[in-house]
Amino acid sequence: MASRITKNVERSESLTMTVNGRTVTAYAGETIATVLFAEGMTAFYKTAKHQLRGPFCNMGTCFECQVKLLDANGSSSGWVRACMVPVEDDMVVTTADAQ
Ligand code: FES
Numbered sequence: 001m002a003s004r005i006t007k008n009v010e011r012s013e014s015l016t017m018t019v020n021g022r023t024v025t026a027y028a029g030e031t032i033a034t035v036l037f038a039e040g041m042t043a044f045y046k047t048a049k050h051q052l053r054g055p056f057c058n059m060g061t062c063f064e065c066q067v068k069l070l071d072a073n074g075s076s077s078g079w080v081r082a083c084m085v086p087v088e089d090d091m092v093v094t095t096a097d098a099q
């Protein structure tokens with residue numbers, strides 16, 4: 001369930017993306033991290049020692065917010081910093097919850 005402020009807020013164009021196999025609504029201009037936070041997610045990836053990690057700096061320097069971005073075929077197109085990548089329509093993301 002999304003936890004966005006809705007009262008007296010005008011949003012940009014709505015987009016649809018998939019997070020861990022679930023369709024979620026995002027808005028143009030938001031980062032992947034923003035959408036995941038709005039969906040109540042805080043653990044974005046796991047370290048090699050299976051420690052959960054989530055955003056810390058929110059400005060691209062700590063690499064604690066990595067998520068796996070999948071291409072249209074479901075193959076991994078790599079890890080990205082969720083705080084630095086703007087959402088796009090039909091984007092597919094996997095977080096630690098699905099790994
Ligand atoms: S939160 Fe630090 S790089 Fe994204």
